[in-house]
Amino acid sequence: MEMTKVYAGKLRAIGYDAAKRLLRIELEDGSALEHANVGASIWHALQNAGAQWSYYRDHIEEEFTARRVSTPSVTGGKNPLDDLFG
Known part of the structure; x- marks a missing residue:
């Protein structure tokens, strides 16, 4: 599934599989959810x-069933280089 980077609230990437009707979202903490039947x-x-x-x-x-497909990273979705260059 091709993901598109976004910077909107807690969203960091969104993608969609039309054949499976599956929406995947990645959040700022590094976690990802897949919503079925979208x-x-x-x-x-x-x-x-x-x-x-x-x-x-x-x-x-709240409208579509979701399942967590990844857990937050150790850095909480933060780029470790942000401390150096942020």
Whole structure:
């Protein structure tokens, strides 16, 4: 699944598998969730939303079954180089 990097609220990447109707989101803490049975219209609306994090929370988070597919990294999603160059 191709992921698109985003910087919207806690979202850091979003991707969609149309054949499986599967939406994957990656969060700022490094964790990832996959939502099942998401239609293409919802995916397109998320991609084009002016406030993607708000759209996700309002229209996807509680409406579609999700499963955690990864856990937060030790650095909590923070790039270790941020301390040097941030």
